[in-house]
Amino acid sequence: MALEIERKFLIDIDKLPILANGYDIKQGYIQTKDKTAVRVRVKGDEAFLTIKGESVGATRLEYEYAIPVVDANEMLDMLCGKPIIDKTRYLLKHKNHLWEIDIFHKENEGLIVAEVELESEDESVELPEWIVKEVTEDARYYNSNLLEHPYSQWG
Amino acid sequence: MALEIERKFLIDIDKLPILANGYDIKQGYIQTKDKTAVRVRVKGDEAFLTIKGESVGATRLEYEYAIPVVDANEMLDMLCGKPIIDKTRYLLKHKNHLWEIDIFHKENEGLIVAEVELESEDESVELPEWIVKEVTEDARYYNSNLLEHPYSQWG
Numbered sequence: 001m002a003l004e005i006e007r008k009f010l011i012d013i014d015k016l017p018i019l020a021n022g023y024d025i026k027q028g029y030i031q032t033k034d035k036t037a038v039r040v041r042v043k044g045d046e047a048f049l050t051i052k053g054e055s056v057g058a059t060r061l062e063y064e065y066a067i068p069v070v071d072a073n074e075m076l077d078m079l080c081g082k083p084i085i086d087k088t089r090y091l092l093k094h095k096n097h098l099w100e101i102d103i104f105h106k107e108n109e110g111l112i113v114a115e116v117e118l119e120s121e122d123e124s125v126e127l128p129e130w131i132v133k134e135v136t137e138d139a140r141y142y143n144s145n146l147l148e149h150p151y152s153q154w155g
Numbered sequence: 156m157a158l159e160i161e162r163k164f165l166i167d168i169d170k171l172p173i174l175a176n177g178y179d180i181k182q183g184y185i186q187t188k189d190k191t192a193v194r195v196r197v198k199g200d201e202a203f204l205t206i207k208g209e210s211v212g213a214t215r216l217e218y219e220y221a222i223p224v225v226d227a228n229e230m231l232d233m234l235c236g237k238p239i240i241d242k243t244r245y246l247l248k249h250k251n252h253l254w255e256i257d258i259f260h261k262e263n264e265g266l267i268v269a270e271v272e273l274e275s276e277d278e279s280v281e282l283p284e285w286i287v288k289e290v291t292e293d294a295r296y297y298n299s300n301l302l303e304h305p306y307s308q309w310g
Binding site: 065 | 157185187188189191193204206208220222226229230233234
């Protein structure tokens with residue numbers, strides 16, 4: 001059983017250390033009827049097709065497969081809901097954890113979130129001083145929901 | 156660009172030659188909002204995740220990736236719409252083409268279809284004498300539609 005356990009936070013960008021070595025991520029979703037997500041992602045010069053089950057707290061089933069970048073770009077163009085999510089990801093080590101800082105562009109310009117992946121739901125995480133608020137269970141911040149309700153329209 | 160061009164037919168089972176070496180196929184679909192299909196298939200001891208675009212005539216975009224059987228069985232159990240399609244497939248060579256004969260079970264018991272894959276939409280196919288009627292463009296016969304409207308309920 002492949003399980004993804006991930007917590008998501010809003011951050012205070014003024015307190016962040018300088019970020020370096022970011023890479024572009026473009027991702028889209030084949031629109032599903034239920035809470036299962038089918039994600040197509042191009043990440044630098046790699047691409048992945050990912051199936052995620054419904055979130056229960058910070059946990060969800062996840063199956064991820066590397067696919068050819070040319071396939072992923074075609075699927076983003078022709079099969080995924082629009083707009084495609086475009087963000088730059090930076091990795092930041094803090095104590096024992098690796099944080100992913102996602103800076104969104106285009107329709108989600110202004111949105112910045114930090115995610116940390118855990119081994120179990122009750123694993124303790126020492127929160128960096130730049131963390132403002134946890135939004136793990138706030139569905140508005142799911143990438144799959146940022147398509148229909150991009151951050152720039154939250155008002 | 157990966158394109159699948161396939162014609163589908165109903166057959167007269169009494170005229171079929173004896174079938175041998177069939178293998179079981181179990182497949183399910185992650186239910187999508189539009190005409191894109193996300194199929195999980197276990198075929199003998201192999202498994203595949205397949206993304207198919209909307210059909211236009213006999214043609215549709217198709218992307219297929221081999222995945223671990225254990226993943227596919229979990230996805231069939233936990234993420235796919237029910238019922239799962241269960242069929243036995245036999246391969247039959249006729250003149251220059253390889254035909255797939257699918258004999259459905261359970262909710263679709265009684266349904267038998269033959270499919271032939273082509274290089275182009277206008278490729279000519281010599282139809283075997285056991286072909287009764289073409290149903291390529293009849294959406295009721297799409298495997299993805301047999302979930303919500305299984306053959307046993309067509310009445």
